[in-house]
Amino acid sequence: MKDSTLVTTLGRDPEQQQGIVNPPTWRASTVLSPTVAAFRNRRYGEPGSYGRYGTPTTAAVQEAVARLEGGYRTIAVGSGKTAISATLLALLKTGDHLLVVDCVYGPTRRFADGMLGKLGIATTYFAPDIGAGIAALFRPETRVVFLEAPGSWTFEMQDIRAIAEVAHAAGAVVVMDNTWASPLYCKPFALGVDVSIQAATKYIGGHSDLMMGTITTTEALWERVRHGVFEVASAAGPDECTLALRGLRTLAVRLERHMESGLLLADWLRRRPEVRRVMHPALPDDPGHVLWRRDFLGASGLFGFVLEPCSGAQLAAFLDHLELFGMGASWGGYESLLIPTDPAPLRTAVPWREPGQAMRIHVGLEDPEDLIRDLEAGFARFRAAA
Numbered sequence: 001m002k003d004s005t006l007v008t009t010l011g012r013d014p015e016q017q018q019g020i021v022n023p024p025t026w027r028a029s030t031v032l033s034p035t036v037a038a039f040r041n042r043r044y045g046e047p048g049s050y051g052r053y054g055t056p057t058t059a060a061v062q063e064a065v066a067r068l069e070g071g072y073r074t075i076a077v078g079s080g081k082t083a084i085s086a087t088l089l090a091l092l093k094t095g096d097h098l099l100v101v102d103c104v105y106g107p108t109r110r111f112a113d114g115m116l117g118k119l120g121i122a123t124t125y126f127a128p129d130i131g132a133g134i135a136a137l138f139r140p141e142t143r144v145v146f147l148e149a150p151g152s153w154t155f156e157m158q159d160i161r162a163i164a165e166v167a168h169a170a171g172a173v174v175v176m177d178n179t180w181a182s183p184l185y186c187k188p189f190a191l192g193v194d195v196s197i198q199a200a201t202k203y204i205g206g207h208s209d210l211m212m213g214t215i216t217t218t219e220a221l222w223e224r225v226r227h228g229v230f231e232v233a234s235a236a237g238p239d240e241c242t243l244a245l246r247g248l249r250t251l252a253v254r255l256e257r258h259m260e261s262g263l264l265l266a267d268w269l270r271r272r273p274e275v276r277r278v279m280h281p282a283l284p285d286d287p288g289h290v291l292w293r294r295d296f297l298g299a300s301g302l303f304g305f306v307l308e309p310c311s312g313a314q315l316a317a318f319l320d321h322l323e324l325f326g327m328g329a330s331w332g333g334y335e336s337l338l339i340p341t342d343p344a345p346l347r348t349a350v351p352w353r354e355p356g357q358a359m360r361i362h363v364g365l366e367d368p369e370d371l372i373r374d375l376e377a378g379f380a381r382f383r384a385a386a
C-alpha cells in the first residue's frame, strides 16, 4: 500500500471499537490484572502495562509511525527534544564519543555540549558535506553519529548512505532527526539509519496544538533504546496521541501542498533583488540537490533564505506588518511563518559568514498568491525603510 493509503488506515480497528472510526482516547495510570499469574506476567514497558508506558492510544500512533518510517517499533514521548535527549542517553555512556552534524537543531547541540559533556561524553561536530570523509573523525570510542537532513535553519543535506556505511564499519550507530521530511518524504531505515527521530509536534501534528516526539529503531536496537528511553522519559499523553493520529490522517495531502507552495515561493524569493540566496534542497542549483533527489521522496514547506545586508529598521519594516506570516518558534502547522535566524553561534565545524540576515520560512496551506502578495508588500516596506 502507498503512504497516502497507510496514513488513513494505520492504527485503527473500527471492528474492535463498536464500528467507531477512530480509536478512543485511553487514559490510564493503573492497569488491573485479573489474576496473580497475569499480574506477574504483565509485559513491563509495553503500552497497557502501566500508564507511563502508554495506553492503546499510544500504541496506535507508535504502530503507524513505525510502519511509515520503515523501522521495527516506535516509542512516542512528550516532545521532539525529549526524543533526542532520551535516545542519546540510552545509547551513550561516560567516556564515549559522539559525532554530530554541524547544522543540527540548536537544542540538540546544547544538550550535547551541556548535559552530555557533564556526563563525560565528548562531541565532535562535522561539516554536513563530509560524506565518507567522516571516517577520519572516528575514534575507538565513537559510538553514535547524529544526522539531521536537511539541517536546521541552513538546510544542508548529508550523504546519509555513505556516513552510515562508515559508522557501521566502525561499530557505531546512526541516529537521524527526520523531522523536516516527516515519515513520508524520507525513509531513513532504507538509507542505513538505526534510530529515526520525529518532532511529531511539527508535520504529524500539523495544527500547531500538540507536543510529541517519536523514536523509531531497528529490531537490533529496540530493547536497548526502549529500556534507556524509559529510564528518563515517559510515553506521550493520551490526548496528544489522539491529536497526532488525527494529524496523520491528512499528512499526505498537507505535505503535497506544503511542497508545491514551498517550491513556488522558493523560486519567487530566488529572483527577488532583496534576497542573496535561498537554501532549499529541492531547488536544482542547491548544493544538496543531488542527494535530496537520490534519497528523499519530497520536500516540506520549510526552508531558508539570506537577505541582502540591511538595517534593523528595514528588517522590522519587512516583518512587523506581514498579514499572513507569523513569527514564532516551531513549524509544520497549516499556517505560514517567517522568522529571522542567527546560525553563527551554532556553527563550529563550518563557520557561518553570510553578510546578510538569515531567515527561516514555513510555507503553510494558504493560497500561495496571497502569500506572495504579503511578502511583496513587505519587500516594498523594506526598500522604503532603506
Ligand SMILES: *Cc1c(COP(=O)(O)O)cnc(C)c1O
Binding pocket: 078, 079, 080, 081, 082, 105, 148, 152, 177, 179, 180, 199, 200, 201, 202, 211, 212, 213, 330
Ligand atoms: C522542533 C524540532 C525539534 C524539537 O521538537 P519539540 O517537539 O519542539 O521538542 C527537533 N528537531 C527538529 C529538527 C525540530 O525542528
